[in-house]
Amino acid sequence: MKKIVILFIAIIATINMTAQIDIGKIFEAGTADAKTLAHPYLQPYGEMLGVNLNSGWYTSAKVHKVLGFDVTLTGAYSKAPSSAKTFDVSKLDLQSFELAPNSTSEAQTIAGSSDNLPILRHKDDPIGVTDFEMPDGSGMDYLVSPMVTVGVGLPMGIEIKGRYWPETKIGDAGKVSLWGAGLQKDIKDYIPGIKHVPVLNMSVLAAYTNFSGSASMENVGGLITNGEVSIDANAFTTRLLIGANLPVIAFYTGLGYGRCSSDFNVNGEFGTTSTGESLDPINLSYNTNGFDFNVGLRLRLGVIGLHADYSVGEYSSITAGFGINFR
Template sequence: MKKIRLLLCVALIATTSQVFGQGQIIDFLKAGQADANTLSQAYLLPYGEMLGVNLNSGWYNTAKVHKIGGFDITFSTSYTTAPNSKKSFDPSSLDLKAVAPENTGMAPTMAGSKSSSMGFYMKDDPSKTNIIDMKGAGADYFVSPMIQAAVGLPFHTEIMGRFMPTMGYGDYGEASLWGIGLKHSIKDYIPFVKRVPFLQASVLAAYTDFGAKLGVSNTGSLEGIGTGTGNLETSAGAFTSRLLVGINVPVVSFYTGLGYGTTTSNFDIIGDFTGYEDTNNPIALDYKTSGFDFNAGMRLRFAIFSLHADYTVGEYSVITAGVGINFR
């Protein structure tokens, strides 16, 4: 179990490092703290939204509710991709105080191609020399492995939980996660569904909380920014409510879910970075998303073992696949 939790930690830290390892956000501090936050907010938008969407995934692989005392333990991985509309942004729409884009084109977000870039220069510089080269990071996906368990309760209800205590991975960082959910069968409330043994219907509500800390630093290699060290501290919360409908027959079952989710995510760089201007705890960003999505999937069950996979259709697409042990 400890190895699985370490795998979760490594995967989440690795995805974050993909964005921040190149020092791009620290580089934005050349524009001053106000513009650095404005640029970072636009640049990291796909990451903030993909994180929240991903945390709302993987909660179920059937519409059926466990009987009293029944349980399952499931390990799954969710792969979220950013749409093309989130791979660039219009810098002219930003309220930039000190810097301006080098042209009227679109600038890449962190999900943009590594070959795309946009320069920014100080507005009071008559030579219009670029001090920032905003580059795409090619980070147009987010992957999170997850382990969770569910137990059947009275009144056709089951409780679900996911948990990863604070786990560190060397000097790279640490991450933690927990979540809780409830699923309740509504089959008996629907006359047609009640009379068909293989049809299932239920409702689900679940919440996931995530936190991570990743070290960031500048050794002086970024011109215009003095040396400094600190941490990127990430926190996110995701809530989903869903209507589930499924068909359960021997060996194979199919399930669909229509739901509404809300997510919040916050990114703060905590530390001291001096140079162009004194910056203490210089970056503080927050993102909020909400909306409907729909998924459909299939599960294969062999005795107590199962395999499942599903696809979620929404602004951000999600593919989830996993294995599990199921009883009753």
């Protein structure tokens, strides 16, 4: 069985995770079944990407004063839950293949890892088409993404935020680029009884992030040459932020809604499968959304700030980093 290299490139060029996954035979299933099998296999990474892109937008519920600013480097770590590490092949709508007799139906996603894997066979058992084993997982049930965010204070209790990374090549492996924009608005003065509390802060946030990346693939059993996996993702989050700022330490929490759409596209020069079918480009789309909340703290040492927070949701995540702050 041939090898395919699935190279998932994270947010910034310093992250380059390569998983050698033995899934080349999946493409022998033809375009429809290959897409059906690959979609749940890669799904955890598509969903963790959305969690990370919506992270790291704030380290305080307090909005900058006019022309106050911060530059913050944050690392976002998300972890796949147990439910995202396996999927049931018997529940998939496969056209040409089916589970072999006495085979387990529990397959691993890319975030999983197991020695007992499903065996699939062609339904019509044509000459030259052999059974194949579903791929194992990478054993990497997490995703780490660094990002740099800048915030600048404006009049009327408004702070604009931005993040950007120019298109950067990672040797011959691939390239990444990222940009995002956000707006944070102070609302403390609009709430009677709260606006006079000295250390308490309240604000709302809306932010958008766009990520693009691509990675080269090895020749996949002669079926795909000059192959490339491209990743395009768009993430949006809204938050209600509440926090308390003390002289050295600040506490904050955010409750909000986030969504992300990401597309994984397999491109290249496609050949013909052993069943005689011409293989076409494979496009996988993932859409995630839901509510979550986080709690965190920031330690300020002069103009240097250190922060960390934990988010509770379907995919738990931790963000931590440091920055410079001028209020």
